[in-house]
Amino acid sequence: MIPVKRAAVLLLTRKAETVTPGDGFLRSETMHIPVPSVVRLNRYVPIPRQVGSSPSRRGVFARDDWRCVYCNASAETIDHVVPRSRGGTHTWDNVVAACAPCNHRKSDKTLAELGWRLPRVPRPPSGWQLRGFRGQRRPDPAWEAWLPRHGKERARLS
Ligand SMILES: [Zn+2]
Incomplete structure (x- = not known):
C-alpha cells in the first residue's frame, strides 16, 4: 500500500496507471486528477515497506x-x-x-x-498485517481482488 500522493506522482510520471478509480479528486493549482484506488505499475518501482524494520x-x-x-x-x-x-x-x-x-x-x-515448541515459525508479517496493526480503517473493497498477490507489479493505496 502506498500513500495516495505517491500514487499520484507515479500516475503523473506515467510509471503507473489507474486500474480501479477511487473517490474524489486530487487537486493542486494546475492539476485535477481522479483519486485512484488501485494502480498498476508499468514497470517495477521500489516501494518502501516496513517489513524489513525491526519488530514493534x-x-x-x-x-x-x-x-x-x-x-x-x-x-x-x-x-x-x-x-x-x-x-x-x-x-x-x-x-x-x-x-x-x-x-x-x-x-x-x-x-x-x-522441551517447548513453537506452533509456527515466527516470520516477518505481511504488508497486509502491517496495515492492520497500524490501526487504519478497513481496506477498500476494491482492493480485494489484488490483495492476495503481493507484489512487484502492483501497488495498493492507502
Ligand atoms: Zn502462555
Missing part, C-alpha cells in the same frame, strides 16, 4: 493475534525465542507474543531446554 510490540502482538504462542492465553509480553542473554536478536524470527506466566517460566532458557 504492536507488530508482534498483531502478527501473533494477541495470543501467547506457547499456551494460547492472552499475550501481554514479548518473548525472545532465543533469549537475548544467549545471543538472540530482536528480529521478527526471534520475537513472539507470550503471556506473562510463560515468559516468566521461560526466562533465559531456550525452547530445547524447556
